[in-house]
Amino acid sequence: MKTIIVGVGGVTNGGKSTLSQFLHQKIHNSSIIAQDTYFKDDFVVPLDSNGFKQYDTLDALHMEEMMKEVYSWRKDPHEFLRRRGLIAKDSSADDELYILIVEGFLIFNHRPLNEMFDMRYFLEIPYDVCKKRRSMRVYAPPDPPNYFDGYVWPMYLQNREEMERITSEIVFLDGLKPKDEVLAAVYEDIRKEIARLQGKAAS
Incomplete structure (x- = not known):
């Protein structure tokens, strides 16, 4: 059994x-774990000195729960998919290759998670x-006035600087390029890695 863990981060x-x-x-036999699904309840997220909720920090996330899911997939990706009804119960895991896509805005800032990635992509705009x-997006709770300039963008810059101190093995993607071009380039990159691993398995 071969595995690839892909990190998709960005602004x-x-x-x-x-x-x-x-x-x-x-991609066949792929799974997604999204960081946004692990936010803590709003009432436990603290305020900064300007009165803004500090959502853009690792402390605002149940990272231990997210890591349990990632470890569960890594331990047995075939069973991970089977439990979710994504593959047949009687299918075999022999000689299969499994892909985990981990998506989120702070995935590369959490060292235990960052160290697990085989491939890293970061979308910029x-x-x-x-x-x-x-x-143009609707959030629950909604963004308060000046939240973007007063908190979101400054925290993005701070988190990105920290991310780049942690790892240099990131492919930066231009989010202003045509969407189809960006999607195709990443897919082709991963497809080549899949072919490489399958070639190793066959040799």
Whole structure:
């Protein structure tokens, strides 16, 4: 059994979910674990000195629960898929290759998770585009006035700087390029790695 763990990170509204879902649909035996599903309840997320909720930190996430899911997949990806009804109960795991796509805005900032990635991708878009896209999204709870400039963007810059101190093995993607071009490039990259591993298994 061969495995690949792919990290898809990036700025808010940069296209992480779109890329992750595209890969999931294209790649056989793939699974997605999304960091956004592990946010703590709103009432336990603290405020900063400006009164903004500190969502863009690892402390705002149940990272231990997320890591349990990742470890569960790594221990037995075939069973992970079977429990979710994504493969037949009587299918065999022999000689199969499994892909885990981990998607989120702080996946490369959590060292235990970052160290597990075989491939890392980070979607970038400039400040003005990011701000416009963020303003068109509806969040629960909604963003308060000046939240983007007063908290979201400064935290993105801070988290990105920390991320780059942790690892240099990241492929940066231009989120302003045509979506199909970005999706195809990443898929082809992963497809080549799959072929390499399958070739190793056959040799």
